[in-house]
Amino acid sequence: MGVKAEMDTSLGNNLIEPYGGKLVDLLVEGEAAAALRARASRLPSIQISERSVCDLELLAVGAFSPLDRFMGRADYQRVLDEMRLASGALFSIPVTLPVQPGEAIKLDQEIALRNAKNELLAVMVIEEIYAWDRDEAAKKVFGTLDARHPLVAEMHRWARLNISGRLQVLQLPPHYDFQELRLTPAQTRARLKTFRLSNVVAFQTRNPLHRAHEELTKRAAQAVGGVLLLHPVVGMTKPGDVDHYTRVRAYKALAERYYDPDRILLSLLPLAMRMAGPREALWHALIRRNFGANHLIVGRDHASPGVDSTGRPFYGPYDAQELVERLGPELGMGAVPFRELVYLPEEGRYEEVSKLPAGAATASISGTQVREQYLNNGRLLPAWFTRPEVAEILAETYPPRHRQGACIWFTGLSGAGKSTTAEVLTVLLLEHGRQVTVLDGDVVRTHLSKGLGFSKDDRDINIRRIGFVAAEIVRHGGIVICAAVSPYRATRNDVRSMMAQGHFVEIFVDTPLEVCEARDVKGMYAKARRGEIKEFTGIDDPYEAPLNPEITVDTVARTPEENARLILDYLVNAGLVRAQAPVAGAERALAAAAAA
Numbered sequence: 001m002g003v004k005a006e007m008d009t010s011l012g013n014n015l016i017e018p019y020g021g022k023l024v025d026l027l028v029e030g031e032a033a034a035a036l037r038a039r040a041s042r043l044p045s046i047q048i049s050e051r052s053v054c055d056l057e058l059l060a061v062g063a064f065s066p067l068d069r070f071m072g073r074a075d076y077q078r079v080l081d082e083m084r085l086a087s088g089a090l091f092s093i094p095v096t097l098p099v100q101p102g103e104a105i106k107l108d109q110e111i112a113l114r115n116a117k118n119e120l121l122a123v124m125v126i127e128e129i130y131a132w133d134r135d136e137a138a139k140k141v142f143g144t145l146d147a148r149h150p151l152v153a154e155m156h157r158w159a160r161l162n163i164s165g166r167l168q169v170l171q172l173p174p175h176y177d178f179q180e181l182r183l184t185p186a187q188t189r190a191r192l193k194t195f196r197l198s199n200v201v202a203f204q205t206r207n208p209l210h211r212a213h214e215e216l217t218k219r220a221a222q223a224v225g226g227v228l229l230l231h232p233v234v235g236m237t238k239p240g241d242v243d244h245y246t247r248v249r250a251y252k253a254l255a256e257r258y259y260d261p262d263r264i265l266l267s268l269l270p271l272a273m274r275m276a277g278p279r280e281a282l283w284h285a286l287i288r289r290n291f292g293a294n295h296l297i298v299g300r301d302h303a304s305p306g307v308d309s310t311g312r313p314f315y316g317p318y319d320a321q322e323l324v325e326r327l328g329p330e331l332g333m334g335a336v337p338f339r340e341l342v343y344l345p346e347e348g349r350y351e352e353v354s355k356l357p358a359g360a361a362t363a364s365i366s367g368t369q370v371r372e373q374y375l376n377n378g379r380l381l382p383a384w385f386t387r388p389e390v391a392e393i394l395a396e397t398y399p400p401r402h403r404q405g406a407c408i409w410f411t412g413l414s415g416a417g418k419s420t421t422a423e424v425l426t427v428l429l430l431e432h433g434r435q436v437t438v439l440d441g442d443v444v445r446t447h448l449s450k451g452l453g454f455s456k457d458d459r460d461i462n463i464r465r466i467g468f469v470a471a472e473i474v475r476h477g478g479i480v481i482c483a484a485v486s487p488y489r490a491t492r493n494d495v496r497s498m499m500a501q502g503h504f505v506e507i508f509v510d511t512p513l514e515v516c517e518a519r520d521v522k523g524m525y526a527k528a529r530r531g532e533i534k535e536f537t538g539i540d541d542p543y544e545a546p547l548n549p550e551i552t553v554d555t556v557a558r559t560p561e562e563n564a565r566l567i568l569d570y571l572v573n574a575g576l577v578r579a580q581a582p583v584a585g586a587e588r589a590l591a592a593a594a595a596a
Contacts, residue, residue, distance in 0.1 A: 015189055015192055015198060015292045016200075019065055019331065022065070023065050024065045026061075026068065027172075028169065028170055037170055040120055043112045044103070045120075047114050047116060050116065054173075054272035055070070055095050056167075057172050058270065060167070062184075063185050063269075063287050063290050067095060073164075076132065079093070080140040080141065081140065090282065091286065092286075093283040097162060097163050099161055109126045110125050119174070121170060121173065122168060124168075125165045126165045127164060128165065130161070132162050137155065138155060142275075147489055150275055150305055154497065156490040156491065156494060178268060181267055188265070188267050189291065195263075199225055199227070200229050200293040201228055201229065201297060201336055203296075204231060204233070204299070204302070205233070208246075208390060209250065210381075211384065211387065212342075212385075216339065217230065224334070226295075229267065229292070230255060230265065232244070232268060232269065234247075234268045236272040238275055238306075239498055239499055239500060243397070244268075248268065250393045251266055253389040254390065257387075273303060275305035276303060277315035278315060278319040281302040281323060285328060293333070296324065296328075296333055296336065297337075298321045298325075300318065300340070302320035302338075311548070325337075339354070343364065344360055345361060345363050365382075365385050375398040378400050399477060402575060405473060405474030405480070406479055406505060407471070407480050407505065408422075408481045408482070408507065408567065408571075409470075409486070409492070409504060410483040410484070410507045410509055411486045411506065411546065412485070413509075414485055414537060415519045415520050416509040416510075417519075418483040421507075421509065421553065421555070422481045423560075425564040428564055429479055429577065433578065436479045436480070438480075440484075441482075441486075444465070444466055448466070448469070455535065459488070459491075463488075463491045463495060464495065466484060470498075471499050475499075487541065489545075505571070506546055506549040506550050507550065507553060508546045508549040508551070509553055509555060510555075511554075511556065515556060550570065
């Protein structure tokens, strides 16, 4: 069924109207589309990022109503300052289109917007061009400048100009998976009307659903006397999240077998999450109103990226619930707080912690236990915790921990000893049965980054290229060792954010500058001192040491082999490398040798 085919269907129930009164619709069809497409072929084009592609899709179908374009300066600034559009309507997350300066970026210019495959998506008339401040945006939207926040790190590679103007969308980004579940706001509303119930409670999720989530969502639908809109994000989520293919298979199994078909609608949301905690929760509520919901289940730590570089959570556990409860009435959305549920094995049911009988025996499994004790060890989750169908789907996706990927990232000054230690570690990992790919900074510059210079921008591009390749290796279960100066903290954290938590191991090779200079057989430091090499790290360009690396090694007091074995021990303790069984009789032989 086409995008607009269900828009006018009405069975007379009273779903809440879209925010602002009507759904924005930016799609151009028919003869107008053909004419625009022909004109677009002659226009200058820009390729927009994956994040902007997701935003464009949701703008086009009205998911961000009343917003009808990438934000101009007035909307952007008021969203930063007050969580409102210039009109006064609530809107808590900036939706912008950053671009590099160029000949085509000028006022009143029509430009074609294309995705990474160069497919034409839309035409924009540039009506505004304005600069934005990265630190201001990070502090106001995410509440932090800490580059351990994945979006703060990502923003360091965004272009410094935003453009805005009228959009005409020719096609939505093509999706070939789960097409029957990819419903626009208009299509979702049409489906919801068939339930003939006015109340709809939406559940935002980027994770698999376990039994506690199942119980909570069923109770929420019952409490509001309405329908559950199970609305998982299938756009950009947190790196390391279970991929959406696996998750959606699990959602389908649950929806088909364990929910009342008259009380649930499963629909997918191609949203690019910002992991902005409270602000994001309010944004999620606005989006779900446009899809027809008037309640949102708000979880503990809703849309949180985890902990900062000091190990402290970025947001309080209930900050998101408090913000949605405070502003939800103005938005027309009720907040349903996610209550903590535990299992009562003697009664075979779940109950809220606040309602537990005195002395009741309970059972629970933490997220860490799910990963470390079950998935990483190839054990199926118990039926009381997860439905068997979901447990089997997850087991297919997760290999044992010692067969999962990891990136070992050496950073330090030139001459610190990164490559030498990496060479020894490579041999030790091969001895322990792990296949290893080595991405050495000098070698990568020869093959992957030929032509790049040593300006800050070129260095960042080089490191992100290494990071992209490393992340792909990790995603496919490989061990990759990267040895590069990588002088800038934000860029290293951007690479970290490309991988799941616990799968990026930053190793700071902490060697004093004077030692590095003494080891420099190529004479690079001497040339930099004489001014023959400009922007040389440690001389006239800064090296930003890691704030909280997983491991710091000393190459003055320890040999490369000692440092490599220290790193190996860390990987064994982390479960990423299987410990070797002792050789029969080895301990006895060692004891005899010591006695002699």
